[in-house]
Amino acid sequence: MTATTTLTPPPSSKISLYEASTQCKNWRFSSQQLAHTRASLNEAAVKVIQKTFESHEPGSSNNVSFLNADEEVLLVKLYITKITQLCGLFRFPEEVEATAITYLKRFYLKNTVMDWHPKNVMLTALFLATKTTNNPISLEAYTHHIPKTAPNDVLDLEFLVAQSLGFEFAIWHAHRALWGIWLDIQNLPIISQKLSPDLYDTALGHIRASRLTDAELIYTPSQIALAAFALTLPEIASQWLAAKLPTEVTNLKNVTEDIMLLITAHGQPPNVESVREVDRRLKLCKNPEKVVGSKAYLARKQDEERISEEKRNKKVAESQKFVDEEDVFGNELGQKRQGLVDYDDDDDD
Numbered sequence: 001m002t003a004t005t006t007l008t009p010p011p012s013s014k015i016s017l018y019e020a021s022t023q024c025k026n027w028r029f030s031s032q033q034l035a036h037t038r039a040s041l042n043e044a045a046v047k048v049i050q051k052t053f054e055s056h057e058p059g060s061s062n063n064v065s066f067l068n069a070d071e072e073v074l075l076v077k078l079y080i081t082k083i084t085q086l087c088g089l090f091r092f093p094e095e096v097e098a099t100a101i102t103y104l105k106r107f108y109l110k111n112t113v114m115d116w117h118p119k120n121v122m123l124t125a126l127f128l129a130t131k132t133t134n135n136p137i138s139l140e141a142y143t144h145h146i147p148k149t150a151p152n153d154v155l156d157l158e159f160l161v162a163q164s165l166g167f168e169f170a171i172w173h174a175h176r177a178l179w180g181i182w183l184d185i186q187n188l189p190i191i192s193q194k195l196s197p198d199l200y201d202t203a204l205g206h207i208r209a210s211r212l213t214d215a216e217l218i219y220t221p222s223q224i225a226l227a228a229f230a231l232t233l234p235e236i237a238s239q240w241l242a243a244k245l246p247t248e249v250t251n252l253k254n255v256t257e258d259i260m261l262l263i264t265a266h267g268q269p270p271n272v273e274s275v276r277e278v279d280r281r282l283k284l285c286k287n288p289e290k291v292v293g294s295k296a297y298l299a300r301k302q303d304e305e306r307i308s309e310e311k312r313n314k315k316v317a318e319s320q321k322f323v324d325e326e327d328v329f330g331n332e333l334g335q336k337r338q339g340l341v342d343y344d345d346d347d348d349d
Contacts, residue, residue, distance in 0.1 A: 018220060022168040027106060029217055037109055038069040045112040049287045056288070066285045071278045072113045078275045079118035080104060080212055083126055089145060092126075092135060098173045100129035101211045103165060109217075110164040115287045116157070123149060124157040132169040174216065175207050177225035185229075185240050195233075203232040209267030210259070219259055226252065227259035 018024055029037070046066045053061035067075075080101050087097040103125040104118070111121075123146065130137050143149045162169075182200050185191065206228035210216070215224050230237040237256075242249055 018172050018222075021170070021172060022166070023170070023172050024220075026166065026168065027217065028220075031214070031218060034109075034214055034217060035069075038073065041109075041112055042067070042069040042072060045114050045287070049114060049285065052288055064285050065281050067114060067278060067282060071281075072108065074270050074275055075113050075278050075282070076104060076108050076118050077212055077270045078272075079122040081269045082119075082122055084208075086126060086146070090137065090142075092130065093133075094175055095133045095173070096126070096129050096135050098175060098211065099133050099169075099171050100126040102171050102173075102216060103129060103161065105214075105217065107161055107164045113282060114285060115290055116160070117282070117286070120153055120157055121161060124154050124161050127154050128158060128161060128169075172221045174210060174221040174224035174228070175204060177221040178203055178207055178228055181222075181225050181229060181240065184244070185233075185236060188236075188240060188243060190239055191236070195236075199232055203228045206231045206263055206267070210263050212268065213262050213266045215259055215262055219255065223252070223255050224259055227256045227263065230256050231260055231263065 049066070050061045050064075053064065083100045083104065084097060086092075087100075100122075104122055107116075107121055107125065108118075127137075127139070127142055130142075139151045139154060143151050143154060178200075182203070186195065203225075207224065210224050210228070215227075219227075226237060226241065229240075238253075241252055245252060
């Protein structure tokens, strides 16, 4: 008789909801990965645009000063501040503002400002965020309050933006984690009196400043929230960390210090004059295929129409071939299939 051994599977290690999210899996990078992604995207875009310039006007790209990756980030940063302004105008909640900013950042990890200007993408990202956060506004009401903006300016890019996001619309935000830590801190034994709400507002201000940086693309929402508290209440933040995560104090302190440095060094709106110069150069180096009315634009439209026409003709030809094709089973069966021949089921009659 052979003994039977029962194998017990090892216990599965539990992961947090955030760790299981698409944000953690697809939108977290190291600083080096971000720099490489942006540099590669910029380099590829410049090559394509140079080729487009040269194909229509040889030598026309020689004197063009193309944007580099850092200048693209600078321009996107300006339009992050525009999202904040528009959210104030419409009185959108914090969730809409934070979500729209995240969408804008992610879009430009897949695309370049030399193809798609941040102004139009920003307007579309914000409108999309109102829908995905369940704070909808009609397109007409939205565009009515934004100068020189028509509904098509938003709708024409909506699918492109959604596609660039991988249709991953749910965002884990640092301001939510901040509120959770704030409530938890109130219950620490060391806190003898209720903390002033002004301190929370100060910490929230640091969260908002972090949105002007790459923090959310590198760190977790809870790490950013902890850094915001450390900038506001350093002693209490350290005590909370020691009480809640005693085995991770050293590591998290190092991470927190990195985030604090990032926020203080880069969490301010960009210099307007610097951005104005970048935007001026963008008008000269923008992909001509995206400039309505240009030779390259018209040529691309003609190519698209030709390809569409060829596809339509191919479908028509295939349909006609099916109709005209001689039935391989013989005329009688073919006629029966078309309902042209009556027949009796009893062959003997």
